[in-house]
Amino acid sequence: MHQTVDSLGEKHQRQEYAVRCLKDAINADSGSGQSLYFLGRCYASLGKVHDAFISYRNSVDKTEANADTWCSIGVLYQQQSQPMDALQAYICSVQLDKSHSAAWTNLGILYENCSQPQDALKCYLNAARVKGSLSSSLSERIKFLQTQLASAPSVSSQTSKLPCIEDAWNIPISQEMASRHKGEDDAAKRPRLDLQMPPHELHTMQVLQNQSSLTPQDQSYLKQLQHKFIQIQNQSKREDQQPCLPNGTSNSLPDTKPTLSESDLESLLNSRHMSAASLAEDIIAEFGLTSNRDLFDNRHSSQVTANNNVNTAGPERNVKSSPVSMEMTANEILEIVKGIGKTGRIDSNILHDDCRPPEPPSAPYPPVSEDKLLPATPSVLLENKKEAFSPALQEFCLKSPIAVVRGLANVLRLDLGLFSTKSLVEANPEHLIEVRTQLKQPSDENWDPEKRNQVWRCESHRSHTTVSRYAQYQASSFQDSLREEQDKALGINHQSDSDSNSSVPSKGKKTKKSGVFETVKFGTNLDLSDEKKWKTQLQELMKLPAFARVVSAGNMLSHVGHMILGMNTVQLYMKVPGCRTPGHQENNNYCSVNINIGPGDCEWFGVSDEYWGVIYNLCSKNNINYLHGSWWPILKDLYAHSVPVYRFIQRPGDMVWVNAGTVHWVQAVGWCNNIAWNVGPLTARQYQLALERYEWNKLEKFKSIVPVLHMSWNLARNIKVSDQELFTKIK
Ligand SMILES: O=C(O)CCC(=O)C(=O)O
Numbered sequence: 021m022h023q024t025v026d027s028l029g030e031k032h033q034r035q036e037y038a039v040r041c042l043k044d045a046i047n048a049d050s051g052s053g054q055s056l057y058f059l060g061r062c063y064a065s066l067g068k069v070h071d072a073f074i075s076y077r078n079s080v081d082k083t084e085a086n087a088d089t090w091c092s093i094g095v096l097y098q099q100q101s102q103p104m105d106a107l108q109a110y111i112c113s114v115q116l117d118k119s120h121s122a123a124w125t126n127l128g129i130l131y132e133n134c135s136q137p138q139d140a141l142k143c144y145l146n147a148a149r150v151k152g153s154l155s156s157s158l159s160e161r162i163k164f165l166q167t168q169l170a171s172a173p174s175v176s177s178q179t180s181k182l183p184c185i186e187d188a189w190n191i192p193i194s195q196e197m198a199s200r201h202k203g204e205d206d207a208a209k210r211p212r213l214d215l216q217m218p219p220h221e222l223h224t225m226q227v228l229q230n231q232s233s234l235t236p237q238d239q240s241y242l243k244q245l246q247h248k249f250i251q252i253q254n255q256s257k258r259e260d261q262q263p264c265l266p267n268g269t270s271n272s273l274p275d276t277k278p279t280l281s282e283s284d285l286e287s288l289l290n291s292r293h294m295s296a297a298s299l300a301e302d303i304i305a306e307f308g309l310t311s312n313r314d315l316f317d318n319r320h321s322s323q324v325t326a327n328n329n330v331n332t333a334g335p336e337r338n339v340k341s342s343p344v345s346m347e348m349t350a351n352e353i354l355e356i357v358k359g360i361g362k363t364g365r366i367d368s369n370i371l372h373d374d375c376r377p378p379e380p381p382s383a384p385y386p387p388v389s390e391d392k393l394l395p396a397t398p399s400v401l402l403e404n405k406k407e408a409f410s411p412a413l414q415e416f417c418l419k420s421p422i423a424v425v426r427g428l429a430n431v432l433r434l435d436l437g438l439f440s441t442k443s444l445v446e447a448n449p450e451h452l453i454e455v456r457t458q459l460k461q462p463s464d465e466n467w468d469p470e471k472r473n474q475v476w477r478c479e480s481h482r483s484h485t486t487v488s489r490y491a492q493y494q495a496s497s498f499q500d501s502l503r504e505e506q507d508k509a510l511g512i513n514h515q516s517d518s519d520s521n522s523s524v525p526s527k528g529k530k531t532k533k534s535g536v537f538e539t540v541k542f543g544t545n546l547d548l549s550d551e552k553k554w555k556t557q558l559q560e561l562m563k564l565p566a567f568a569r570v571v572s573a574g575n576m577l578s579h580v581g582h583m584i585l586g587m588n589t590v591q592l593y594m595k596v597p598g599c600r601t602p603g604h605q606e607n608n609n610y611c612s613v614n615i616n617i618g619p620g621d622c623e624w625f626g627v628s629d630e631y632w633g634v635i636y637n638l639c640s641k642n643n644i645n646y647l648h649g650s651w652w653p654i655l656k657d658l659y660a661h662s663v664p665v666y667r668f669i670q671r672p673g674d675m676v677w678v679n680a681g682t683v684h685w686v687q688a689v690g691w692c693n694n695i696a697w698n699v700g701p702l703t704a705r706q707y708q709l710a711l712e713r714y715e716w717n718k719l720e721k722f723k724s725i726v727p728v729l730h731m732s733w734n735l736a737r738n739i740k741v742s743d744q745e746l747f748t749k750i751k
């Protein structure tokens with residue numbers, strides 16, 4: 021009532037009240053499909069598409085056979101520019117209730133939008149047959165189409181965007197659903213509630229992201245779009261985890277502009293008269309069906325048939341042995357792979373063509389000459405904001421194994437103070453942080469704890485503390501060192517190895533001796549993913565150019581559909597001098613973006629991707645697992661194997677770009693914090709390296725935290741790939 025009756029007060033308040041009442045109703049009776057349906061209607065009229073979909077979906081789960089729900093789902097799909105899904109939903113609706121004039125009318129509008137007037141007319145006529153539903157606009161529309169069609173040649177079905185109404189009723193929905201569904205439960209019989217960002221919004225988001233300066237209005241619109249994008253991605257991930265139907269063809273269809281609003285639908289629904297028995301007979305006659313039972317059972321019976329096909333497909337059919345080729349269309353491939361995956365085996369190696377398992381590459385040949393073993397690190401000093409947003413900067417980063425972009429924070433006016441230890445403590449003092457206890461030593465050395473030999477194994481013991489406790493440690497370590505400096509200047513003698521009396525996270529001491537070495541504590545992997553806890557910090561990072569941003573349409577990791585902590589979310593590192601990030605390649609070989617917050621510097625070492633096999637072998641020789649272990653390369657071993665090493669200092673405000681596959685290790689020179697995350701530029705190289713590592717991780721029993729297969733499907737759905745090589749690889 022509050023949703024629909026104007027006299028009950030101001031619209032917004034009424035709507036909010038209606039939502040509250042419905043939520044109460046659902047709490048009181050969680051099995052009520054109707055309350056969930058009404059809640060969905062409220063959300064839809066409030067423009068909360070995402071919430072509306074979820075409510076409708078839950079409603080369908082409780083009460084599947086509800087024509088109203090399917091009709092409303094169709095409306096949402098139509099608004100989301102997913103005409104094929106909208107069609108399926110409307111067909112579900114009119115199959116459940118053939119006198120559902122609203123669904124027939126919507127279907128007519130949908131067909132009209134897709135330039136299929138004959139089908140539209142049939143639907144309008146069906147709507148008009150329902151007693152009491154013939155509004156003047158409906159009869160006008162019918163007359164208009166009849167006149168038009170009488171004078172115009174009929175449209176060939178070859179060029180139709182949607183299947184004609186007869187086909188839609190009979191075959192595609194049931195069979196398409198049945199042959200492509202993942203599970204056998206009831207959910208598999210329904211169209212998938214697939215949320216997609218409308219293409220124009222995706223495009224606008226991309227355009228806005230690439231602007232160097234935005235008006236406050238544009239900024240807030242961009243934020244809205246990005247928020248929506250993430251929500252949709254998350255929702256689509258949740259959908260994927262349920263046994264429901266894949267979306268199929270909707271993305272390949274051109275946009276349609278929905279013309280039916282929720283309120284139009286509302287009035288149609290309100291004026292609707294249920295159950296016109298004669299209508300079913302008319303439809304049977306019109307569509308040439310044989311019996312009433314066919315109408316009702318078609319979906320389910322053909323589903324059984326399709327399932328049977330699946331079961332007889334044979335246990336060992338292998339996609340790779342089927343004649344699938346890159347030249348085929350999606351439909352041809354679907355035809356060939358029908359039934360595979362259910363009982364058949366799909367070769368799980370997703371690497372290209374030859375299916376050989378990946379292996380660490382042998383050393384590049386011929387080896388580089390000695391004078392190339394210490395290459396200069398590609399670096400650029402930015403002078404202004406325009407340079408930061410120039411495509412040239414992105415190109416520069418993408419062509420180097422590692423690059424340092426100096427002065428980025430300065431030209432973007434990034435407020436690095438938001439990531440200072442003080443701000444972190446103010447924002448979330450009790451937030452957990454991982455601690456690594458390590459031996460403090462010069463950056464180009466790595467001794468065993470007794471300082472007998474230089475080794476590859478890097479001592480790094482894990483524990484946990486809170487931000488505020490680590491902050492105390494970091495601050496007192498700094499003050500102690502300052503005092504020592506002052507005392508030194510004053511000629512006061514200090515025992516250089518004496519313990520400090522300040523507090524340490526776990527032991528109550530700042531530093532202590534472990535054998536001959538002082539130990540340091542590295543506060544690592546502080547998770548900044550929570551948008552509420554770290555709102556200002558995360559907002560600040562929106563100032564970055566799109567290619568380096570945490571979330572952007574051009575970042576593969578933004579298409580995964582869920583958070584991967586530290587990869588498509590921000591992590592922060594809190595350091596004192598000597599803290600080490602041991603050698604590694606990024607997860608699944610993605611690129612890494614790292615900004616030094618200061619006040620101190622960091623020292624970086626980097627080795628280009630093609631040498632990772634050499635480093636892998638050196639780790640093995642030193643009895644360390646390359647993926648699972650902690651190692652700090654001995655430089656002379658690398659040089660002895662002709663491995664060039666980039667080495668450079670990252671100052672506060674500098675961004676380091678670690679390209680796909682680059683092996684790197686980092687040591688703090690001073691007291692500083694760093695922020696970092698991963699990005700996946702849409703390049704063939706990045707995609708290939710991610711795939712290779714995905715496969716190699718399997719062999720090494722190392723978990724790939726990027727679901728590369730799932731991500732590939734999302735990429736295929738979400739983006740238009742202009743790079744031919746990347747397109748082919750994804751395909
Ligand atoms: O700042 C650090 O120590 C982390 C460096 C790193 O491995 C990265 O940003 O990828």
Ligand SMILES: [Fe+2]
Binds near residue numbers: 604605606612
């Ligand atoms: Fe890294």
